[in-house]
Amino acid sequence: MSMPAREARSPEAERLWQILEEVVDPEIPVLTIGDLGLLRDARVDADGAVTVTITPTYSGCPAMDMIEHEIKRVLGEHGYGPVAVETVLHPAWTTDWLSEAGREKLRAYGIAPPVRGTASKRALFGDEPEVACPHCGSKDTEQVSQFGSTACKALWRCRACLEPFDYFKCI
Ligand SMILES: [Zn+2]
Structure with a gap:
């Protein structure tokens, strides 16, 4: 191959990312978690369970609980479930x-x-x-x-x- 493989998302994962663009920062509702760079990964496992990985912004930011809740709500509305939200702290968000x-x-x-x-x-x-x-x-x-x-x-x-x-x- 002449070009390095870009990290390709499956169509399924791509759809998840699009849905997750509906989740906004409760403190600054014009920003989605995608805009913020909080959203690190989203995948559907073979059994249909969804795992979303996020990196919190400011540690202890109360918004993070709301964001996690929103991720589950939005994906649930689109028929996904169960949804697990994993938090990755390293590398730290900037x-x-x-x-x-x-x-x-x-x-x-x-x-x-x-x-x-x-x-x-x-x-x-x-x-x-x-x-x-x-x-x-x-x-x-x-x-x-x-x-x-x-x-x-x-x-x-x-x-x-x-x-x-x-x-x-x-x-
Ligand atoms: Zn001015």
Whole structure:
């Protein structure tokens, strides 16, 4: 073979992934678990049981319980079952897994997407990235508080248009 085999999904698995795109982050409902990069694997076993593998975002994020519940509900509605949800912690999720589509959705939703390449613990502890305002695009912005409306967001303000906005923190 001249080309390396891409990890091919079976049509069945592909259908699962499509269905699972209905599952959104309860905290940021414009983002699907696919956009977030949470969804790692989905497969149907020979006996018809479904196993979905996810990597949680922020550990202890209360949203994860809801996401697991949603995965089971959505697949159940499409006639799948039983459904097991497995959690894989390594490698740890980082905001770099957010898809390009996910970043665009965040911006349109008024949340500044995480700045690429700053996914490190340091970013959580005061190393401020250059964040563009999701409203006007200006980079003349400042952090108001490390704590936004949820644990994974910080509150920022734009000095150009004076609008406050949430910044999706990098990890
Ligand atoms: Zn602005």
